[in-house]
Amino acid sequence: MTRDDAPRSGVATDGGPEGEPAEVPDQRRDEESATAGLTTAPLDGDEDTAEGGRADGERAAGAAVPGSFAGTRAPGVGGALSWVARELLGWGRWFWRQLTSMRVALLLLLLLALASIPGSLIPQERSDVTVAADFRQRNPGLSEFYDRFQLFDVYSSIWFSAIYILLFISLIGCIVPRTWQFIGQLRGRPPRAPRRLDRMPAYTTWRTTAPPEEVLAAARQRLRRRRFRTDVADTPGREGQVAAEKGYLREAGNLLFHVALIVMLVAFAAGQLYHSEGGKLVVQGSGFTNALPQYDDFSSGQLYDVDELERFGFTLDEFHYAYSRDSVDIGTPTEFRADVTYWTDDGTEESSSIEVNEPLRVGDAKVRLLGHGYAPVVTVTDAEGNTAFSGPVPFLPQDNGFTSTGVIKVSDYVGPDGEHDQLGFQGFFNPTYNIDEVRGPHSTFPEPDYPVLTLNAFHGDLGISSGIPQNVYQLDTEDMEQLTDESGDLFRFDLLPGESVELPEGRGTLTFEEFENWATFQIATREGTSWALYGSMAAIAGLVGSLFLQRRRVWVRARTEADGLTVVEMASLGRTESARIPEELAALAADLQPDAPMERPAERDGAADASNEAPEGDDAEGDDAERDASGTDATGTDATEDDDAGAAPDAPDARKPDSPPAEGAR
Amino acid sequence: MMLAADQGLADTSNLLVYTAMAVYALAFLAYVAEWVFGGRSRVARTAASLDTGDQDTDAATPAVTVRKNGATSVLERPRVVTRSTGPGRPETLDGPGAAGGDERGDTYGRIAVALTSLAFLMHLGGVVTRAIAVERGPWGNMYEFSTAFSMVVTGAFLTLLLLRRNVRWLGLVLVGTVLLDLGLATTVLYTETQQLVPALDSIWMWIHVPLAIFCGGLLYLGAIGSVLFLLKDRHEAKLAAGATPGRLSSSVLGRLPSSVSLDRFSYRINAAVFPLWTFTIVAGAIWAENAWGRYWDWDPKETWAFITWVAYAGYLHARATAGWKGRKAAYLAVIGFICFLINYYGVNIFFDSLHSYGGV
Numbered sequence A: 001m002t003r004d005d006a007p008r009s010g011v012a013t014d015g016g017p018e019g020e021p022a023e024v025p026d027q028r029r030d031e032e033s034a035t036a037g038l039t040t041a042p043l044d045g046d047e048d049t050a051e052g053g054r055a056d057g058e059r060a061a062g063a064a065v066p067g068s069f070a071g072t073r074a075p076g077v078g079g080a081l082s083w084v085a086r087e088l089l090g091w092g093r094w095f096w097r098q099l100t101s102m103r104v105a106l107l108l109l110l111l112l113a114l115a116s117i118p119g120s121l122i123p124q125e126r127s128d129v130t131v132a133a134d135f136r137q138r139n140p141g142l143s144e145f146y147d148r149f150q151l152f153d154v155y156s157s158i159w160f161s162a163i164y165i166l167l168f169i170s171l172i173g174c175i176v177p178r179t180w181q182f183i184g185q186l187r188g189r190p191p192r193a194p195r196r197l198d199r200m201p202a203y204t205t206w207r208t209t210a211p212p213e214e215v216l217a218a219a220r221q222r223l224r225r226r227r228f229r230t231d232v233a234d235t236p237g238r239e240g241q242v243a244a245e246k247g248y249l250r251e252a253g254n255l256l257f258h259v260a261l262i263v264m265l266v267a268f269a270a271g272q273l274y275h276s277e278g279g280k281l282v283v284q285g286s287g288f289t290n291a292l293p294q295y296d297d298f299s300s301g302q303l304y305d306v307d308e309l310e311r312f313g314f315t316l317d318e319f320h321y322a323y324s325r326d327s328v329d330i331g332t333p334t335e336f337r338a339d340v341t342y343w344t345d346d347g348t349e350e351s352s353s354i355e356v357n358e359p360l361r362v363g364d365a366k367v368r369l370l371g372h373g374y375a376p377v378v379t380v381t382d383a384e385g386n387t388a389f390s391g392p393v394p395f396l397p398q399d400n401g402f403t404s405t406g407v408i409k410v411s412d413y414v415g416p417d418g419e420h421d422q423l424g425f426q427g428f429f430n431p432t433y434n435i436d437e438v439r440g441p442h443s444t445f446p447e448p449d450y451p452v453l454t455l456n457a458f459h460g461d462l463g464i465s466s467g468i469p470q471n472v473y474q475l476d477t478e479d480m481e482q483l484t485d486e487s488g489d490l491f492r493f494d495l496l497p498g499e500s501v502e503l504p505e506g507r508g509t510l511t512f513e514e515f516e517n518w519a520t521f522q523i524a525t526r527e528g529t530s531w532a533l534y535g536s537m538a539a540i541a542g543l544v545g546s547l548f549l550q551r552r553r554v555w556v557r558a559r560t561e562a563d564g565l566t567v568v569e570m571a572s573l574g575r576t577e578s579a580r581i582p583e584e585l586a587a588l589a590a591d592l593q594p595d596a597p598m599e600r601p602a603e604r605d606g607a608a609d610a611s612n613e614a615p616e617g618d619d620a621e622g623d624d625a626e627r628d629a630s631g632t633d634a635t636g637t638d639a640t641e642d643d644d645a646g647a648a649p650d651a652p653d654a655r656k657p658d659s660p661p662a663e664g665a666r
Numbered sequence B: 001m002m003l004a005a006d007q008g009l010a011d012t013s014n015l016l017v018y019t020a021m022a023v024y025a026l027a028f029l030a031y032v033a034e035w036v037f038g039g040r041s042r043v044a045r046t047a048a049s050l051d052t053g054d055q056d057t058d059a060a061t062p063a064v065t066v067r068k069n070g071a072t073s074v075l076e077r078p079r080v081v082t083r084s085t086g087p088g089r090p091e092t093l094d095g096p097g098a099a100g101g102d103e104r105g106d107t108y109g110r111i112a113v114a115l116t117s118l119a120f121l122m123h124l125g126g127v128v129t130r131a132i133a134v135e136r137g138p139w140g141n142m143y144e145f146s147t148a149f150s151m152v153v154t155g156a157f158l159t160l161l162l163l164r165r166n167v168r169w170l171g172l173v174l175v176g177t178v179l180l181d182l183g184l185a186t187t188v189l190y191t192e193t194q195q196l197v198p199a200l201d202s203i204w205m206w207i208h209v210p211l212a213i214f215c216g217g218l219l220y221l222g223a224i225g226s227v228l229f230l231l232k233d234r235h236e237a238k239l240a241a242g243a244t245p246g247r248l249s250s251s252v253l254g255r256l257p258s259s260v261s262l263d264r265f266s267y268r269i270n271a272a273v274f275p276l277w278t279f280t281i282v283a284g285a286i287w288a289e290n291a292w293g294r295y296w297d298w299d300p301k302e303t304w305a306f307i308t309w310v311a312y313a314g315y316l317h318a319r320a321t322a323g324w325k326g327r328k329a330a331y332l333a334v335i336g337f338i339c340f341l342i343n344y345y346g347v348n349i350f351f352d353s354l355h356s357y358g359g360v
């Protein structure tokens, strides 16, 4: 703690009854040491002053270069080099002090909040590629500007990273020294009582017939029972005293909170770098094996090794779903459940079900249920009557009624002229079919009350052999010709399950056999998730300690007066201004009454301006205070106390710290 | 069919909410009367409130009064170091409250509190019947969220009064905004009863969402405290500088607690809510982990919850930072609450504009 910051200097100089001028600096130092170390918070400005003072001292030795940290520059190369080294060191130290100051930490914190805002307004590529792409198309000029500042990917942009990395460097630079300081405080003793206890924020005194030693022993015992750390000091020439301190957990909680923030950040970073995430559509009755080629889409963190994919697989046995038919809630899903059988590396097979909020966990991987839909099972025969295609084809739902679109590609097919040809069908599957002028064929309800498959047909080149990867849900009709019926109209048909249709010109048949359910799953692994959880729990625990506990000191002093009576003085001091601290002192004084009963004096003691009325507290009150001191009520208003009170060493705003020399130069 | 019974209960719920609004409106008028009569009293006009201040300081901190027989000296000392946040300004005592010592004003104040309590019970009934009607927690849409939110606000206010905290001065603003909130809820935001989609059918729905509402309600009290602190602080600074503030502001601000008390009031609430808010966000992340596979995805809701959290962390930090305590910290607290509002109302609107690309 720096010395030149008297917390209550204003009070100290206003002169007590025996305020001889010579005593004032002494008195101040005395009170400072009583206050010192109640917190480990860095003192803004003060450190600058201390450093400035040091530099001043050095400069006095010779003619310094103005505005430098390095002081005198000796002639010659050696002198210049050492000057530069000192200068760099000085700047480095200055910069580090700035970075780890409370003020800069606060600014970085606010900057972080500000920097998070654009990402919530501008579509982010990481969360929704299509929306972002759409935005780009509509606003090309603006997008160029956005791109320059990485505004489509704010949360991994250089500037956003810079802010939080600086903040966390600042945090580490803050925690480490504070931790050492705190350990020092834990190993030290509660500081001595200041000479004048009546200057402390809470004070009481009374006279008793009990001898000083007994009073002090009893006080110490009471304080210990209240779980204060106590220290007895018998300085020769001074009266006996007990110094006590409590509430170290506040500081511990604060440090724990800040350390936990670092744990969370590291866990978050690990999650970004080591994760895998992929999607897979599985039709009821078929399965999935966790290997890269099996995924419909897959992404992973920079450092993730795809060979590490958890070895397992599963079969979708049955998919259950239901939708509300209530008039108000119509179409709202009420149930999703995928019954699966999964196998693991060691050959075991097990049944399980996956629900929306209940993923399946296999090793490190989690399998989540994302969505579902229908896959019409279709059989196509060619002109020669051979089966050219047979199987379920997933159609993708487009709206809340599950109007689903899809395509059927028949690549291996022989046409009526005996030539090799290809067929493509595209259209709708509507679980509850309806048709109107505006929307055409569509579905009005997600469940299959009236399932109809509506398709158009094309023949020609599907473009599959072109080598360009194709979307299985889209038909590229560029090299295809749409089939027409006898009258020359476009060929288009509606089928119910079990029905089939003759394709025109003797091109074969298409049968809509039935339909299956499909479900989409996300298979993901992510490192550090549990650490993020532990970190956040520790952070909350630390916060509770930091915000709800009081760090405070109590001193008791007893001495024998000329009249033979013992004068007991008690005072307490908190890190913060709290109504509970004087209450606690009052309760302590009341506690002491059996051992140091108050002696009502005949006249007032002139020196002490406090009333000499004894604290005749009863036990009920003591209990009260104890509860107050530890409890927090539901509304939380009892929770914490003012933080900006005079007890904080960094409090006085009127203080003008000396500028560091470097600042003066600019 | 179930529907009929549900609908009947839902109608009862709506009726209760409307009745509560009517009673809140009466309470509002009574608070107005309290302030008006309080303004007539001599005490309020002297504004400095030194003559009544003593008793009211004690009333503001009843715990201290309890100790009176214990040790008078103890009670005397702390005042020496209770300093205003403004540098070098003489300490101001708490104002006498809205009634300003006027007897009729006080009567109206008591009537207002009684009416508020009655309205609160109806409000509570409305929320509970709604919950029974929909067979789930009553926080599934904006309407339900808003009604629950203002219920927490009044509930917290009445709890503080029950704990004998000196907070009646909050009544007018508080009931006024509760009325506004309910008005918006029943007109613009009203939604018929609804079942929830399976994604919302989770234990976290019972933890994360009500906690968020609870935190929001309390933070609102803190925010009122901070705004009033800013006004009162300026008023005190003016007085200290020897200027004479306008009569109305003297009358109103003079009756409020001192800037130090207001600041402490909002700090205690904000500090107590902060760990709870942290837990709310963590609970949301756990839920997201289960439902979407990512505990944090920077979607706008998450982002604004984070911004709110950082703003309040900044506020707490500011109070330990030289040059930031007092007014600047209070501004941060107000900004923090605005972020909270943006999260709950703004984000939903922005979502729409994102999809329609309007004006972003």
Ligand code: HEM
Binding pocket: A039, A040, A041, A042, A100, A101, A102, A105, A109, A167, A168, A170, A171, A172, A174, A175, A254, A258, A261, A546, A547, A643, B312, B313, B316, B317, B320
């Ligand atoms: C990641 C960013 C940070 C967050 C979210 C954060 C949050 C908080 C919160 C909420 C408190 C309030 C606890 C209380 O009032 O007792 C606090 C206190 C504190 N923080 Fe931070 N902090 C951060 C970074 C830092 C940094 C970089 C420093 C170092 C300069 C720092 C130093 C402190 C100190 C000294 C206190 C205790 C103040 C006191 O004793 O009242 N924090 N922090």
